[in-house]
Amino acid sequence: MRNYVIYFLMISIAFLSCRGRNNESTPVTKASQKMTLLAKVNNDTLRYIKEAFYDNQKKYVHKPLIELLNDFAIPVKSYIPIDSGRGENHYGLGVYLDIYENKESRYRLDHYKKPATLIIHFENPIPMITVDKLLAKDKLKWTDETRDFYSRQIVKDIDIMNYMK
Numbered sequence: 693m694r695n696y697v698i699y700f701l702m703i704s705i706a707f708l709s710c711r712g713r714n715n716e717s718t719p720v721t722k723a724s725q726k727m728t729l730l731a732k733v734n735n736d737t738l739r740y741i742k743e744a745f746y747d748n749q750k751k752y753v754h755k756p757l758i759e760l761l762n763d764f765a766i767p768v769k770s771y772i773p774i775d776s777g778r779g780e781n782h783y784g785l786g787v788y789l790d791i792y793e794n795k796e797s798r799y800r801l802d803h804y805k806k807p808a809t810l811i812i813h814f815e816n817p818i819p820m821i822t823v824d825k826l827l828a829k830d831k832l833k834w835t836d837e838t839r840d841f842y843s844r845q846i847v848k849d850i851d852i853m854n855y856m857k
Contacts, residue, residue, distance in 0.1 A: 737766060737791060737808040742852055745810055749850040757812060758843035760850075766808075768834040770794040771842075773823045774813070783817030787842055788853070794832045809853035815846040 745752065745760060752760045761768070770793055774786040789810045790797045801807055830838050 738806045738852070740765070741808055741810050746850055746852045749847075752847050752850060754815070755847060756843060757814075757845050757847055760812070760847065761839065761843055766791045768839075770797060770832050771834050771838065772832060773820075773827070774811070775820060775823075776817065782820045784814070784820055784823040785817055786811065786813035786848075787845075788812075789834070807853040811851040811853060812845075812847055813849040813851070815848040818845070 744763070744765075768789050768791060770790045772788040772790075772794075773784045774788065776782045776785050789812060791808050797807065797809070799805075826838060826841055829835075
């Protein structure tokens with residue numbers, strides 16, 4: 693009889709310890725959420741950019757660009773400033789963010805392959821002289837300095853590169 697009691701206690705303890713483990717939830721991190729969304733769209737980067745940022749732009753409009761950059765699951769590799777192109781005192785109105793190096797982006801555009809480019813327009817124009825100084829240093833590569841500079845800009849509008857052949 694004593695053996696049955698010991699056996700019953702051991703089974704009960706094992707059951708309770710397993711049951712406790714099942715009730716614990718795995719912590720959800722921001723990184724795991726980002727990767728889950730990317731996996732949900734079968735690693736289709738254009739679809740990821742559209743669903744995560746273009747369709748949810750209300751989350752980022754009128755806020756610093758850093759909020760969007762922090763949610764980006766794919767590293768930005770290159771960028772192109774959006775230039776007003778008017779007169780001597782022209783301004784940077786926004787930026788194209790690309791997940792490809794500049795050479796690959798141009799190839800994709802020239803060969804009508806889906807670009808994965810996010811277009812960000814800023815609320816306040818930036819003097820192009822400031823943007824040109826940054827361009828001279830980074831040559832369109834998305835560096836830490838570039839990220840720091842643009843991350844303070846307030847987002848006015850978000851769009852995606854979209855064209856049809």
